[in-house]
Amino acid sequence: MHKPTQLYIISGLSGSGKTVALHTLEDAGFYCIDNLPISMLGHLGNYLQRLPAGTRRQFAVGVDARSQPEDLQHFGSTLDSLRVQELDPSIVFFTAQETTLIRRFSETRRRHPLSQNGISLAEAIRQEWGRLSVIQGEADLVIDTSTTNVHQLRDLVRKRLTESPPGVSILVQSFGYKHGIPVDADFVFDIRCLPNPHWEPGLRRQTGKDAEVIAYLQQSEDVRLMERQIRTFLEQWIPAFERENRSYLTVAIGCTGGQHRSVYLAEQLAAHFRSLRGEQVKLIHRELPCG
Known part of the structure; x- marks a missing residue:
């Protein structure tokens, strides 16, 4: 065939x-x-x-x-x-x-x-x-x-x-509010209320992909709670989009500069949904040099 x-x-x-x-x-x-x-x-x-x-x-x-x-x-x-x-x-x-x-x-x-x-x-x-x-x-x-x-x-x-196989293609994107909200996103989550590694001198030049920043954020109950609640929300509503025959879905996670908190949380969410949906899930960091 x-x-x-x-x-x-x-x-x-x-x-x-x-x-x-x-x-x-x-x-x-x-x-x-x-x-x-x-x-x-x-x-x-x-x-x-x-x-x-x-x-x-x-x-x-x-x-x-x-x-x-x-x-x-x-x-x-x-x-x-x-x-x-x-x-x-x-x-x-x-x-x-x-x-x-x-x-x-x-x-x-x-x-x-x-x-x-x-x-x-x-x-x-x-x-x-x-x-x-x-x-x-x-x-x-x-x-x-x-x-x-x-x-x-x-x-x-x-x-x-x-690169996406059949089914809804999910893009998880981190961004910084100071550079503008991605207007093509289906869901936008504002996480600027979470603890900011930018104010820690040893972490400022790192990103949410670096081990020290990850450890800093993972110790916060607020960060863990935000991640759980966003994950639960998406698990509930992504299938509803699929039932409407949607081919593409964009989830945007925003912090102030798009370097630390949004990068970390986008990484965590993408990893979780990849474990459920495989290569249907893509990840982009808008404000990082490599995208």
Whole structure:
């Protein structure tokens, strides 16, 4: 029996990381097509159905705001037609804050695809968001790259889109509130009330992955209680998401700087759920150099 076809439809705002995602998937062995008109997705579906056994069955297609407005408005019905063809594409939508996108375009001196007729870059971004809102509404996974560099994005794409077995993909992510809340998270837990190793001179330059910080946090009853209660909450509610056929779930753990408490607790939670769900569980530390 041949493997089922895996199809990602990659979309999102210009400058948010779509091209990086497609290149990463291509490096992982996917056959990638960028800027495919939405009207051509049905033809692609017909082609995929005719693939002989043993043929590579991992595909990713980039679609963006350059598609015809009527095609964008009928995106939902196009997806329905693919599902009728026994294909079940996953929609991944990339976004970022407007100020971040403006900075990226300014740094690269690239022209926004909708910046014509004398409109400003900011207005072009808003117009693009309006056009793509119908795709964002259908997305299985939304990834906000406002605080993500290229290396972190590649790592995130590999972990979420190329390494996960069937079933809900769970990402446990540590972050620092002073760098902004990850807006694409499904659950956000604020643990800034816990004892902070930052104020211990010998621990300040370490992270929540280091043995001395781990020992410091594990001796706190509040830390142990927080871990137990978050773990119990997730054990209760992750199955509810699965029953709704969710493919992706992001759990964000935040402390002030994203170096100690959130890293420690994210590590503990990821280890616990990996013992239950194996490679479905991924771990990322947003504020650490290695991600």
